[in-house]
Amino acid sequence: MAFSRVALLICTVIGYFVIASAGNFYQDFDITWGDGRAKILNNGELLTLSLDKASGSGFQSKNEYLFGKIDMQLKLVPGNSAGTVTAYYLSSKGATWDEIDFEFLGNLSGEPYILHTNVFSQGKGNREQQFYLWFDPTADFHTYSILWNPQRIVFSVDGSPIREFKNMESKGVPFPKNQAMRIYSSLWNADDWATRGGLVKTDWTQAPFTASYRNFNANACTVSSGTSSCGSNNPSSSNNAWLSEELDSTNQERLKWLQKNYMIYNYCSDTQRFPQGLPPECNTA
């Protein structure tokens, strides 16, 4: 009797850790809209969003984060996804919000998705960089990561950095570092602008459109009632190495190479858009 109770307890504890380390959508997220179009499946291991003519759908994290290294695997809408947008981002609230965005702009079958990124600090964005991917993002799950620490924001795809936004407060550029953010994701119709600038419309005969999520993992500081789980005195203890992580020389080279080969738009090269001069963070000399 005593033995089986101990065995049961051990199994329960082991089971708990396995589930916790695999990430669990029931535990970490709330479905926020879509009237049944968003679903958590397989005991919390899988989440799907869907979009049809009547509505899209979305979810958000239960936690608010102030800095983190956050991974999510996504498999995007396959086939003719033109007009659809899958947004996956961090955002705070209020008029002077901060935001870190991944947006996936769908396309006709066989034509490339665009991965659109942006960074807002204190309500100001206009910092778009866009990329093609080096794989078909609808054939399988791929990992999209955000490293956000006080010095930098790094966007990565399957572990390879594609964009770095450095803290350049020294040049007068506000950096997101005081407002906690939640994770949000949604699948919606944006055929007024998403595909070839709005020329290609959503083909509703292909609906419902579905995007899938799995293996959420966050090494992050969560904030509740104004208090960070990381404390304020000891930010760089060993399990929080990400809090001071930077790109080593190998990753800097990779970033350069990926930008050279896959970046299709960079606001920092768009002199037409900024006739008064490029934003100060673009001047990295």
Ligand SMILES: *[C@@H]1O[C@H](CO)[C@@H](O)[C@H](O)[C@H]1NC(C)=O
């Ligand atoms: C869709 O495909 C066209 C043609 O290949 C390409 O110009 C465009 O960048 C692609 N992506 C989007 C989202 O429009």
